[in-house]
Amino acid sequence: SKVDPLASFGNFQNTNLSRSVSLSIIDQNGNDVFFQAHQNNPIQLIIPRDPYVLIPSMYLQNVTSINSTLNNLLFNYHYINITSSLPISVHFEIHSLNRSLAYLFIYKFDQTPQLNSSINVIDGWTVFCPFNLTNDDIYRYFIDNQQTPGHQSLIFGIRELNSTEMNNYCSNNSSINTSLPITNEPFNFTSNYELRLYTSGCYYLDENNNWKSDGLVVSIRWIKKNKEYLIFI
Template identity: 70%
Template sequence: DENENEVSIQTNMSHPIEIIIPRDPNIIIPPMILQNVTSMNYTPHNQLFDLHYLNITSSLSISIHFEIQSLNISLAYLFIYKFDQLPQLNTSINSIDGWTLFCPLNLTNQTSYTYFINNQQTSDHQSIIYGLRELNSTEMINTCSNTSISSLPITDQRFNFTSNYQLRIYTSVGPLTNHYETQCFSTHLTSFASGFVILPESINWNYIFANADFLKNKTIYLTVICVSIIYIILIIYARFKDKKDLEKLGVTPLPDNHQSDQYFYQIIVFTGHRQNAETNSNVHFIIYGDNDETHIRTLADSQRKILQRGGIDSFIMAVPESLGLLNCIRIWHDNTGKGSSSSWFLKYIIILDLQTME
């Protein structure tokens, strides 16, 4: 008290202490997430509610605050939920843990509907699945105009949203918690603090597989199919190119080699990169050495194209005996190629004696 004397306070679970903690005015409030539900009206489905899954597994008790803002504030909604299971509500089955109506008459100075689930309700549960349905004009007149209504507006018709809505979900302590202050309850006095935590929507595989038919997910299926087809085509194309590259790596024996010739030279030919550097003409050459010279030889390969732009082609030439120290090479082509493939740009050529490796 004002004399710094301890004040005795008796509390219990039914009459806790209420504490209001102002929030930091500089805190950035997470934005609401747009739910594009009108796009589903044109997709074949049998859903009565726009359903969402929320994981509430935690070592601490969690209370949940739902904030829903319609882009058309004149519309009314039915909100349902069920813990750990899929909520079902139609003329033949009523399997939900809670529900509420969002009517335009309930909006005073706010533009958002709010709903609160305390930590006593969420205890011993791992998840909550909630759903929202827009009421038609008849349901809205019958329910929102009657303040004492106690029955649910039940239908077997699939949902038909005429407007999208925005959604924000966060953990809170008391039902009066908002963007500016936190409401806390306690049965003992201690230090208190509060924060703003947005709960992510975890993946519920059971819900996904239960709603995995093609008609409900045409866009997803078509995207996966198209990506898979493109991937397979690219694999085939890449494999084809790999085989072509392997062919280029091979060493080709010259077709005019004689079986009796046992002295070998490797000839590596580099074709330039300039435009129209490749040739389809017949290329011939003569190599001159100190000891001997070759007869007219031909660069050819019956299995693949050679002397292509930017290409490196390797050949094995067989001769009767060593040519000795190589002096020069005379190389030419006969211009038999068609169009731009008649000429040839030879960048350089390497000749290697495979016996002496010189």
């Protein structure tokens, strides 16, 4: 197998930070061996992130200056345009200026997520606790390329957990809590946070030199020193 920089092809130009992978299996006589992967027996291709690519700085979210009571906001919302001709994955990175704080993260495709004691309109959620932090003090979340097709936008909301919720979800004495922390109170941020978002994908050229993504699933893992690997299956 071989990993090389990927040149632009056809109408799909967003390849300046991409890598191409070629894989051949040959027998003892040097002949190509045909093989076919399927869901129960996938092939995993691990592609390390280019260490020379400069990562853009995070954007500061000055949430402590927002008066949430004026609009009775329970979350601070962010909008992402995910319109794409091919499936993409979405990466979230959140850095709190106070590493001792915890957050509830919710999202919904194509409309604003809503969550309180009487409404639950979300597509996914997670709780970020301080013990989840990596060495660089960044909370990370990932939505794979199987969830985004057919959607044009993604809206996610963040709120800071209060002390009671912190004790219930993030303390050493708290058991694994699979329920949502729900409140009807407007959000109250005691510290600002920084945010960085980006997308990724995995594609191949078919026999007609068209980019396709059928059968390719993107996942992610983190190893020592926070080096990121995308795993294409």
